[in-house]
Amino acid sequence: MTDGQNPFSRQERVVVIGAGLSGSLAAVYLARHGYLVDVYERRPDPRTAPAGLGGRSINLGLSARGMRALDEVGLLADVLKRSVPMRGRVVHSPDGAVRFQPYGVREHEILHSVLRDELIALLVDAAETSAGVRFHFGWRLNRLDRDTATVEVLSEAGGDPVEVGADLVVGADGIHSVVRQHLQRGLRADYSQEFLEWGYKELTIPVGDDGEPRVRLEALHVWPGESAMMVAHPNVDGSLTCSLFMPHEGPVSFATLDTPEAVLGFFRANFADAEELMPNLVEEIAGHPVGHLVTVRTAPWRHGDRVVLIGDAAHAVVPFYGQGMNSAFEDCLVLSDCLARHTDRAAALAAFEAARKPHTDVLADLSIANFVDLRDRVHKPGYTAHAVADRLLSRLMPDRWTPLYTMVAHTTTPYADALARAKRQDRILRGATAAAGALAALGAVTTIGAALRRRSRGR
Ligand SMILES: Cc1cc2nc3c(=O)[nH]c(=O)nc-3n(C[C@H](O)[C@H](O)[C@H](O)COP(=O)(O)OP(=O)(O)OC[C@H]3O[C@@H](n4cnc5c(N)ncnc54)[C@H](O)[C@@H]3O)c2cc1C
Structure with missing residues (x-):
């Protein structure tokens, strides 16, 4: 879609709960579908409130998936103007030694550091300039009727609850989602919350x-x-x-x-x-x-054609792959695609969950595995040798060999597909290492054997 286009003009009403990263970007996308969008956020407006979110990480690494979702709605250039490119890692050793490791082998394989509040403010501005979008800061979801998509919101300033009817409710209210609780209450729903x-x-x-x-x-x-x-x-x-x-x-x-x-x-x-x-x-x-640091895995993410979860509300991950926001932005893009492809909204929401959940489940596992690697393995010689070989192969055969980190951070290959490919590469690398080891051992045995024969002839 291009700027200003409004091909659907549904004039149906969407209530988005949460004007964080995913809710604000979702509002931009939904407006482009012609929905009338009301966003309720319990915090004050980030454009006027003091910076910082009470201890939440205040800057984030933006990578390929997030960039693609921002680009699709014409916001990437503005975001990059307010970010700092990160071309690699500077690793500080306990002895004070410092070494630089570039992120990728290609010029574009870099991350961008951006302030959370500034990014949200930019998204809110962009959404508000779209026709039909209104933000209500200082209003919190109290109750949701999932069958009728009716929400009850409360002003943080006090007063009576207000009931708002909608055609669709988008739960973008983060890890402790109230939308999720109401969506799943009394149903055969899966939910797990794992604290690190x-x-x-x-x-x-x-x-x-x-x-x-x-x-x-x-x-x-x-x-x-x-x-x-x-x-x-x-x-x-x-x-x-x-x-x-x-x-x-x-x-x-x-x-x-x-x-x-x-x-x-x-x-x-x-x-x-x-x-x-x-x-x-x-x-x-x-x-x-x-x-x-919490991982949330849950299902379902939707209720008929009335309610859907996105971002951390659907799939919170620990931050060791730097993908929580990026995958939340990718949700907005995929949800938009599903709404465009299916005239039946229930089918669109089902397609969205089917397209995303297998991959965000893999992201949850990868994020925990990366924590364990960073903590326990990254300093070990075997791990470093493997990582060096992985990078070397990607330099030698850039079209045929891509390290897992590169696929996750610098491509939009779905997470489960990236993991499957990395496992295939890993098997090849381990096989080659074992073969090289066997050849080296054979060479060593032959050399030792020859030396022993020479010594016994010399006696
Ligand atoms: C230490 C740390 C570092 C991270 N680094 C990265 C990184 O480098 N890259 C990356 O991609 N991700 C990173 N993340 C993950 C990222 O912060 C989250 O994935 C992202 O914030 C999810 O966005 P969201 O909009 O779904 O949820 P949130 O950002 O949590 O937004 C939810 C919004 O809903 C509002 N809300 C909640 N309840 C209600 C209610 N009842 N009524 C109304 N409003 C409500 C909240 O106030 C909030 O504004 C990091 C996370 C942590 C903890």
Whole structure:
């Protein structure tokens, strides 16, 4: 669809619950289908409220899937203007050594760091300029009648609940979705919520006293570690926002960072070069909340032609593949395609769930597996050799060999298809490694045998 087109002009009413990342972009897409869209968001308007979402990660890595969904509605160029390109990872070792690893082998294989609030504000602006879209900030969903698509909303300022009727309700209300609860209540619904034993805290690397960034800006900075790890995304103003990941409880945990000495001792032992970059470290550790890391798997995502879930409400993942927002944006694109292809809305919603759920389930597994890899395996020699071989093969045969990370972050190959292809490549690589090992062993045996024969002849 191109700007201003409105090929459907349904004049049906959609209520979107949640003006976060997925709800705001969904409003843009739905307006293009000719729906009248009312978005209810319990928080204040991000364009006027102070920045920051109470400890939620304040900047995010945008990659291929999210970029495609933004591009489809003409918003990508504006978003990229407000983001910082990240061309690779700068890995900081415990001894202070630093090395740069490019993200991909091709020029476009980079990520973009963008502030959550700024991105939402841009999406809200774009949606509001579309005909038929209205945002209601400071209003929270209280109740939903899933059979009639009627919602009851409450103003955060107080007063009586207000009932709003619609043809379709889109639940974009995040991980603790109230829409999901009402959609599934009393039905044979699957729901699982899995907390990671690790949490996260947001910290900052401010701009230096000279006004310049304290570290290389166009990269994701990573401090890996088995008992804690930290990543830092760059901001347009030259500062970086760090997420410190570590266990909630235990000998090395957020619970033990309870004095300035404990904080400084921990950073010196684990992230040697970080302390001098973070002048507000002690105050921020004491003052910032610890966030939870949760995976949500659930079904169904829809009810007849009346209710559908998107984004974290349908499939929340832990952030170690940086795909939560990207997959939420991809939901908006796929939902829009399904609505365009099916005149029967129930069929469209069924097609949407069928198209997405197998892949977001795989993303959930991949995200947890990547956490385990980052924590336990990434420093081990065998893992590094495998990763190097994977990258080398993709350089040598770019059309025939693509590492899993590249497929997930830099392509729009559906997640399950990416995993299936990566497993095939893995089998080939392991087979080749085993064959090379066998040849090397055979060579070694032959050499040793020849040496032994020479020695016995010499006796
Ligand atoms: C530490 C961390 C780092 C991350 N990094 C990345 C990254 O680099 N890349 C990436 O792609 N993803 C990342 N993510 C994931 C990403 O933040 C989420 O996947 C994304 O926010 C999901 O968007 P959403 O709109 O579905 O949900 P949300 O962003 O949670 O938005 C839901 C909205 O609904 C509103 N709401 C909730 N309940 C109600 C109600 N009853 N009535 C009205 N409104 C309501 C909320 O106020 C909120 O505004 C990260 C997550 C974390 C925790």
